[in-house]
Amino acid sequence: MLDNGLNLMGVSQYxxxxxxxxxxxxAVLVSRESAVASVVK
Amino acid sequence: xxxxxxxPRLALASRRSILTxxxxxxxxxxxxxxxxxxxxxxxxxxxxxxxxFTAITGQAGTLLIVCLGTTFVVLMGSIDxxxxxxxxxxxxxxxxxLNATGVGWxxxxxxxxxxxxxxxxxxxxxxxxxxxxxxxxxxxxxIFSGIALQxxxxxxxxxxxPGFEEIAIGQLIPRLPNIALCALIAWAxxxxxxxRTRFGRFMYLIGGGENVARTAGVPVRRYxxxxxxxxGLLAGVGAILAVARLGAAGPSLGQDLLLNxxxxxxxxxxxxxxxxxxxQAR
Numbered sequence: 001m002l003d004n005g006l007n008l009m010g011v012s013q014y015x016x017x018x019x020x021x022x023x024x025x026x027a028v029l030v031s032r033e034s035a036v037a038s039v040v041k
Numbered sequence: 042x043x044x045x046x047x048x049p050r051l052a053l054a055s056r057r058s059i060l061t062x063x064x065x066x067x068x069x070x071x072x073x074x075x076x077x078x079x080x081x082x083x084x085x086x087x088x089x090x091x092x093x094f095t096a097i098t099g100q101a102g103t104l105l106i107v108c109l110g111t112t113f114v115v116l117m118g119s120i121d122x123x124x125x126x127x128x129x130x131x132x133x134x135x136x137x138x139l140n141a142t143g144v145g146w147x148x149x150x151x152x153x154x155x156x157x158x159x160x161x162x163x164x165x166x167x168x169x170x171x172x173x174x175x176x177x178x179x180x181x182x183x184i185f186s187g188i189a190l191q192x193x194x195x196x197x198x199x200x201x202x203p204g205f206e207e208i209a210i211g212q213l214i215p216r217l218p219n220i221a222l223c224a225l226i227a228w229a230x231x232x233x234x235x236x237r238t239r240f241g242r243f244m245y246l247i248g249g250g251e252n253v254a255r256t257a258g259v260p261v262r263r264y265x266x267x268x269x270x271x272x273g274l275l276a277g278v279g280a281i282l283a284v285a286r287l288g289a290a291g292p293s294l295g296q297d298l299l300l301n302x303x304x305x306x307x308x309x310x311x312x313x314x315x316x317x318x319x320x321q322a323r
Contacts, residue, residue: 004097005081008088009084020301023308024308
């Protein structure tokens with residue numbers, strides 16, 4: 001879906017790679033934070 | 042028999058269960074997808090259309106099928122870097138078989154079996170060689186890609202069987218390509234395997250603590266091999282459906298699956314450390 005949306009927005013292939021990498025890293029960070037929060041609770 | 046007075050209590054319990062699931066990590070993938078849908082719908086007019094929905098489901102079909110298999114490998118604390126290469130090799134071999142024999146959709150079980158054999162090879166080397174999974178699959182990635190590129194001679198090969206593309210781009214259900222339908226069926230089967238079978242429970246157990254699982258009597262080595270074989274099998278199925286969708290097998294087939302599959306698995310809630318997550322958020 002990310003690919004599709006970025007293609008429709010006319011984002012270049014190289015910029016798409018940057019966005020995808022950032023989304024992956026962001027998702028892992030958020031999931032780690034929520035896991036830590038649930039342990040603290 | 043449920044008493045009339047129990048119904049509100051059951052409804053409340055069900056609502057609580059959904060809220061608990063959302064609190065336990067299901068919220069992340071759901072929130073990410075919703076945020077993306079809202080963002081792209083606002084950013085471009087052509088995103089929130091039925092035609093684009095059909096295109097997205099078609100594009101995501103192969104990825105979902107491949108991810109379903111790889112999830113088990115990640116769930117037991119290992120990693121499979123060779124799924125993209127398995128897709129490439131199975132895709133290349135399938136096109137050759139298809140063009141030589143004209144068997145049509147019967148090539149699907151052949152592709153699945155070939156994928157399973159490649160996954161089995163990964164699993165056997167990993168389990169008996171006691172080599173870290175990322176090293177084994179990094180090596181096999183190179184080997185499988187090399188063989189596939191030799192078969193393809195560096196160019197895309199189209200299949201010549203008329204109507205074969207229907208198994209991927211045909212629509213048994215209007216607006217839903219068959220490849221997406223196959224992916225949903227595969228998802229249902231894999232969720233059942235993960236939730237209701239010994240294999241699924243052992244994957245969580247091995248991922249949670251391999252030594253504990255071994256001490257508890259789980260044949261760890263055997264189940265590790267099964268997981269890699271299943272990953273290969275589903276990569277094989279994904280490969281033939283991708284070929285049917287694209288109309289050919291080319292050197293770039295499956296190229297982006299490595300990053301995308303791992304990203305989808307992690308964003309979907311499965312921990313790279315193993316033991317947490319699965320094909321259906323718990």
